[in-house]
Amino acid sequence: MDINFIFLKFVYAAIVVSVIMGLCSYAVLAERKISSWIQGRVGPNRTSLPLVGLIPVLGPFLTRLGVFQPVPDGLKFLFKEDVVPGHVNKFYFIMAPVISLVPALTTVVVVPFGRIVTEAGEVVPLVLANVNVGLLFLFAISSLSVYGIVLAGWSSNSKYPFLGGIRASAQMISYELAMGVSVLPILMWVNHPGSKGTLNLFDIAQAQNGFWFAMWMPLSAIIFLICLFAETNRLPFDMAESETELVSGFHTEYSSFKFGLFFVGEYAHMVIGSCVFTLLFLGGWNPLPFVTIDMLGWGAGYIGAALSVAIFLGKMCGMMFFFMWIRWTLPRFRYDQVMKLGWKVLLPLSIANLIAYVFIIYYLETSL
């Protein structure tokens, strides 16, 4: 392992992380805009940069779209006064925001965001680390992010954050089970007898040249999507926050940049969640079911690679829009409803789904 290789990996990682952070900041803007459109408002339309805002037609147009809004939003988090209340456990209070953001950024490592055909005709994923156990790695690391919320709730040492932390941990444990079971049919299908045996996200996406898995395993897709909402703590599952009951849940005592980290962490989880859903169920970078980029004749070289990344990012942005759409459409569940849905509906349903697909896949493999 020479030093150049390590340096290059560092550069790649920095690029990917900065892209994800940029996506997060613009996801915040998108959230504000979409919420305002859904509620019949205009949304952020005043912020403009000194020189760019003065360009005749383009400047006012971009300003009205709110394109410059993320800049002051970010600066606001940086420059506001950082209050650490006297009654908190300082060490965990400061650690918690970091712990909630780091797993989200770590999972990016195994997420492939495109593919490239090399000179030799090999199809290679565009990914930081192409590991065999990619999907499990992703589940493992993202299951650590609950500690950020739990520790924030506990270390704040006051009632509402504590309740938020307790709720969040119970919710995330409950939905992790159903989430894990719901993807098993996909893994069975991808690892049919005679294949090399893989949990690699790239291979799973490449296996969707024909049917996308959302089409032929719709129940898995729906269960996974619901669990994804619960795991990212988005409405209708934002038990950890629930402003109307718990002030703002686990981050009630947080201010300024520490709150900003939680905020970015939530969006980073959303970005990763959308990526994973796209890879597992929406065919990755295949433009349409039964149509691949290669069939269209643009698959080779850098153009094909750029096209695959563009298609993937497009699908991911669609998923992000879906997340926001749901948030501003559905009301929040009650806590007991969340628990009932997780344990009494989704878990049995996902197990039944798994057993059904065992028989279906067995039938398809043996008789066809």
Add this chain to the structure above:
Amino acid sequence: MTDIFFYIFSITALACAFGVVFSRNTVNGAMCLIGTFLSMAALFVLLEAYFLAVVQVLVYAGAVMVLFLFIIMLLDVKEAAARKTSIYTWAASLIGFGIMIVGVVAINSAESIKTKAANLPVAEGVNLKAFGYELFTTYLLPMQVTGFLLLIAMVGVIALSKKANTP
């Protein structure tokens, strides 16, 4: 390179393990235990047992310890006061320590351990498929016994948590 990582993660694993034993605050103890699990997962990665490493994080750090922390927070365990250790505890820990020393010496002096890395057989746990295949053929009985043990524990919990006078 690998050696440096091995030393780093061994040291953190040991330090966190000491933290678990010596911390009086239960939350500190739980967090140290998570640190130990994570460093052990890193050691598994260095041994190229990727599946084991990932499962270690997924099951222990991601699920079991969340439940631990959940219970600690729910019961609101106060910091344990400094207690005088009884003579039995001392004796038991000394005997345990002695047995551990004997075990380490026995393992280190065994001739079969001292093979060169090149002569070692290929580990079956490297490839995911090989891992699953071995688990459901060669090691089927141990796996089922373990599963049965967990089932017993689960039935026990349900029996204990159920109220006595339910019809």
